[in-house]
Amino acid sequence: MADTAPIEAPEAAPEQEAEIVAFDDASRDALHILPLGMLPLQTPGLRRASLIKNARLETVVEVFKDRQTGSGQISPDHLGSLFPSHAKSLRVDMVQINKLTRINSFDVYTLRKELRRVGIAVNDAKSLQLSDNKRSELTGYMKDFTRPLLQQVYGGEQRQISDVSDILAMLANPDRDEALNNLRLLSDKLKVKLNEIPDFLEDYGDVFLSLAYFRSCLDGIVPEVQRFLKWAMEPKSSELIARDRNIVKMLGDVQSKLTSITTSITGRFEAFDQRSKHFWNDISAESFRSVRHQIESHHVTIGGVLCGLAVKMALWKSRFPQGGGGPNKRVEFIRSEIQPGLDHIQAIETSASGVR
Incomplete structure (x- = not known):
């Protein structure tokens, strides 16, 4: 983890309150980072911050991160001193943040379950999906899990696969009569309709x-x-x-x-x-x-x-x-x-x- 830098982050201007902040793929795919921009928070400056786990497994707010200045981290309990002019909205947001600090991992799969458990919504369901780059990286792993499924439908035929979506597309739209018949057999075994x-x-x-x-x-x-x-x-x-x-x-x-x-x-x-x-x-x-x-x-x-x-x-x-x-x-x-x-x-x- 990067060294912690002094916190001197400026507050956002009031006119930015409706802003939806994007976050990068690395944050979306990480185990230890929760970009607060994915949540419907009211305090503008918090939307560009992240919750992260430090090496002692404490949850802290990372207000900024830079190669030169390091990581600007602050305890959630001290956010009031960072956003003094947003005291009312921060009180509302702290209800959510206090729930989030008790989650042990911020990977998308844990978040799907834990956010639902504590009643916290997200701005966009795609926030809780792995990035396209990560899905592509995992194709090799997915082949192990999908090989038996492909064999059920296509037999021993070798198929070119470059991404997880290719696997699902091949199965959803079989390109041979034999594959379609096998898919029908699979639907019978699973007791689901072909469609x-x-x-x-x-x-x-x-x-x-x-x-x-x-x-x-x-x-x-x-x-x-x-x-x-x-x-x-x-x-x-x-x-x-x-x-x-x-x-x-x-x-x-x-x-x-x-x-x-x-x-x-x-x-x-x-x-x-x-x-x-x-x-x-x-x-x-x-x-x-x-x-x-x-x-x-x-x-x-x-x-x-x-x-x-x-x-x-x-x-x-x-x-x-x-x-x-x-x-x-x-x-x-x-x-x-x-x-x-x-x-x-x-x-x-x-x-x-x-x-x-």
């Missing part, structure tokens, strides 16, 4: 796109955690550090928790893979609802765990881009930035056992 197959495919695609998104995040994070642990445990070879039982215990606890968390969440994805394969051995409307429920019931906990790990690994790479750092410097970083919040991440992962 309802496009809705099923959209539903199927979105469920497995969510799994592809989280799998992609996991595949990026786990190797980073492994690299971090190797770096973090090296200070134990220092004679001075090895003599300090408290430090050795702290390092061991961090190693144990990170290993436990990554092992557990990886196991959850293996269970999803097995469940989705079983679905194609017994295709029915009920089996699809069961698979969908299993995946969607894990969105919030998976998002929370991955978000927590992602922000911590991002800070480590930012502070130590080339690795290195003396034993004492590493120990202090681990104690002050990595250890805080690990119990929270582990608690989220442990809670997932209740929905397995």
Whole structure:
């Protein structure tokens, strides 16, 4: 995460109150960023800000971010000092913001569920969809989930696929009589009408796109955690550090928790893979609802765990881009930035056992 800069953001002019603020794809696709422009807020200056998770997994308001000045972050409780002339509208907006601070991840799939749970609307439903660029990146992952579906309709024929939408289009508009007949058989198994197959495919695609998104995040994070642990445990070879039982215990606890968390969440994805394969051995409307429920019931906990790990690994790479750092410097970083919040991440992962 970028270093925090002093907050000196000017307030927006009153005539900008109706402005709808756009936000970039990187923010939309991130685990730890919630662009406030997607919400119907009344305080103008807040619409260009974001809620983000810092390395301690606290929710703060990022008022601005710049390579030169860093990240301008402020606690939600202190927003009154930043927008003194909008006290009335800020009081209304703080009702929503206080609810948002308790959400563990800001990925679009967690937000869909959590915003509905706490009764917060968005300006545009597209705000809760992955960007086209991200969907394109996930095509390789989606092929694993859609290959059995394509085989059901097109048999062993090889099809050119460059995006998730290509898969859905091929299935919604089969270009051969045999494929159409297979699609009819599929509709019979699913107990849906043929003209309802496009809705099923959209539903199927979105469920497995969510799994592809989280799998992609996991595949990026786990190797980073492994690299971090190797770096973090090296200070134990220092004679001075090895003599300090408290430090050795702290390092061991961090190693144990990170290993436990990554092992557990990886196991959850293996269970999803097995469940989705079983679905194609017994295709029915009920089996699809069961698979969908299993995946969607894990969105919030998976998002929370991955978000927590992602922000911590991002800070480590930012502070130590080339690795290195003396034993004492590493120990202090681990104690002050990595250890805080690990119990929270582990608690989220442990809670997932209740929905397995």
